[in-house]
Amino acid sequence: MKIVFAGPSIHGLDNALLAACEMRPPAGCGDVLRAVVAGADAIGLIDGVFESERSVWHKEMLFALASGVRVMGAASIGALRAAECQAFGMEGIGAIFEQYRSGERICDADVALAHAPAELGYVPLTEALVDIEPVIARLAAEDWLGADEAKALLAAARHIHFKQRTWNAVLDAADFDETRRAELLHARRSFGLSQKQRDASEMIAAISSSEPLVHMDLHTFEFSRTAFFDQLQRQTPLKDPAQC
Incomplete structure (x- = not known):
């Protein structure tokens, strides 16, 4: 099961591109954890919530990676989390990710925008x-x-x-x-797709493929449980929202 969290960054994209993945709303705190427990074998993070709700944690990315789940990020908060978690195996896609990875761009507000519900x-x-x-x-x-x-x-x-x-x-x-x-x-x-849309398209195409996008020489890591993560796991309803 391939799950992608996205919203405004994929607005206007061809629905055929999205058909190979289970598309879910922008991720908030606990959503990636829930996807892992639901049995996802690949998770793509594009958009996420902030301000109105708690944002998706880095610890959720590490939990997914330690559980053997392929995790990719692009375009928006996905590019941020991928740059921050690349050393642990999260795959970043696109120009926006590269800007954060290289240090060319450092402000997380640069990906922020207002959008409709x-x-x-x-x-x-x-x-x-x-x-x-x-x-x-x-x-x-x-x-x-x-x-x-x-x-x-x-x-x-x-x-x-x-x-x-x-x-x-x-x-x-x-x-x-x-x-x-x-x-x-x-x-x-006349320029067509925005940079966010292009990066999101590239990531969805990559996660739909069975082949890894990159081959990385990673240091293995042991997932370290913390009291905060244990509390999140206790407080997160684990029922798959798609079945609600």
């Missing part, structure tokens, strides 16, 4: 910085933006809180006129 398909309502920055770079590379314009857009995007960071808000903050706004928004729409 499950009933509305987790449609993104704001833009993550990890999606805005490569678009600005591509606009500059294709001569849609001058150097000063690109600098102004980057500064605006990095200054705006993720709950208010939309393209319109960024263009407003950078003081672009209506003509330039229309040109840039048109160019941006």
Whole structure:
């Protein structure tokens, strides 16, 4: 059983891509633990909750890995956890993971965005910085933006809180006129999938395959149970939510 936790990062992707996995909502604390107990042999982490609920623990990743489960991460909180747990065998996928792994990107808020609830398909309502920055770079590379314009857009995007960071808000903050706004928004729409969507697609394709994505020379580790993990295990209802 291959279980993938995702929400806004896969909005708009072809449903055929998702068919090989059991898709579940963004992961919260206890969800990966529950998936292991339910019998998952592979777990993909893309999106997760934060602020409103407790986030998925690193300890859950280690528990899954120590239990022989293949664990992969990409695009959003999955990229963060993969960078943090790579030494223990978690596989990271995509450009966003590579940025965190290398230290090029260090702020976990860069993947954050606001989105609609499950009933509305987790449609993104704001833009993550990890999606805005490569678009600005591509606009500059294709001569849609001058150097000063690109600098102004980057500064605006990095200054705006993720709950208010939309393209319109960024263009407003950078003081672009209506003509330039229309040109840039048109160019941006022509670029297709966002970086999060591309990384999520790559991870889902990889986890759907029976072959490991990478061959890593890992140090074996012994899972160390703690009082906090034992408490989480006691407090987490282990019934498979798909059967509820």
